[in-house]
Amino acid sequence: MWTKYSTLRATLKLHENADISQYGRLIAFLKNGSKNHKPKKAKVLEREHIQQFLVEAPNTKFSMMKVALLFGV
Structure with a gap:
């Protein structure tokens, strides 16, 4: 999910000049979802x-x- 988030963040920054890194709930959701991830x-x-x-x-x-x-x- 972090890869997709990074791609989306870069695309929105480039095309829409929008910074989604300011959305704390989104970051918290991604962190919570990656707790059980085993690389x-x-x-x-x-x-x-x-x-x-x-x-x-x-x-x-x-x-x-x-x-x-x-x-x-």
């Missing part, structure tokens, strides 16, 4: 996984991805 931890690729991909993945299908991995593009 998900992103998985991280280990060096072994990257090396395995570079060795085992077929070049015909993944050559561009391999180049991007090697040169940090």
Whole structure:
């Protein structure tokens, strides 16, 4: 919900010159709604996984991805 609030706030500020950050009840509602939110931890690729991909993945299908991995593009 915070992402949508941020997008809406920026859009209204730009197009309507309206500042919704002054609405305390809205902020309180969003804070109350996010009490039970459990953030998900992103998985991280280990060096072994990257090396395995570079060795085992077929070049015909993944050559561009391999180049991007090697040169940090």
